[in-house]
Amino acid sequence: xxxxxxxxxxxxxxxxxxxxxxxxxxxxxxxxxxxxxxxxxxxxxxxxxxxxxxxxxxxxxxxxxxxxxxxxxxxxxxxxxxxxxxxxxxxxxxxxxxxxxxxxxxxxxxxxxxxxxxxxxxxxxxxxxxxxxxxxxxxxxxxxxxxxxxxxxxxxxxxxxxxxxxxxxxxxxxxxxxxxxxxxxxxx
Numbered sequence: 015x016x017x018x019x020x021x022x023x024x025x026x027x028x029x030x031x032x033x034x035x036x037x038x039x040x041x042x043x044x045x046x047x048x049x050x051x052x053x054x055x056x057x058x059x060x061x062x063x064x065x066x067x068x069x070x071x072x073x074x075x076x077x078x079x080x081x082x083x084x085x086x087x088x089x090x091x092x093x094x095x096x097x098x099x100x101x102x103x104x105x106x107x108x109x110x111x112x113x114x115x116x117x118x119x120x121x122x123x124x125x126x127x128x129x130x131x132x133x134x135x136x137x138x139x140x141x142x143x144x145x146x147x148x149x150x151x152x153x154x155x156x157x158x159x160x161x162x163x164x165x166x167x168x169x170x171x172x173x174x175x176x177x178x179x180x181x182x183x184x185x186x187x188x189x190x191x192x193x194x195x196x197x198x199x200x201x202x
């Protein structure tokens with residue numbers, strides 16, 4: 015482990031297990047339409063950060079990370095919105111300058127999502143982040159516009175039994191579902 019304050023420099027070997035993330039909620043709660051009631055982070059890898067003279071950062075992270083035991087509710091009516099046991103990212107290689115993100119494997123287990131799509135194509139997931147500061151329900155039908163058909167009744171998705179797995183190294187079908195084929199990467 016190496017670090018310095020000015021300019022900021024860090025070269026850290028991380029091994030975190032079940033770090034509670036609820037303390038971070040006040041930093042984003044006014045920007046979203048959900049409340050996190052439980053969430054933890056586990057990660058193992060190397061984090062390197064170097065501050066440039068202009069205040070920007072270069073560096074990145076290599077390793078594995080899991081967002082576990084996530085439970086969220088709709089802020090307006092306290093209905094369950096999105097829950098899962100674990101969302102794991104394996105083989106993460108993230109770089110800040112230039113930005114790039116490569117992930118070898120993504121696995122989601124024991125999940126529940128309340129997804130609503132109305133006849134006009136509006137999907138409630140579009141309203142997780144507030145636009146214009148307006149609070150909206152994520153789990154209730156939205157009032158229909160006069161030129162649109164009434165909204166459909168929400169149908170909650172049942173929790174998965176085996177989870178969902180995305181693996182870029184394999185094209186074999188996972189028992190529940192799998193998105194496979196070419197590598198999943200984001201570069202900018």
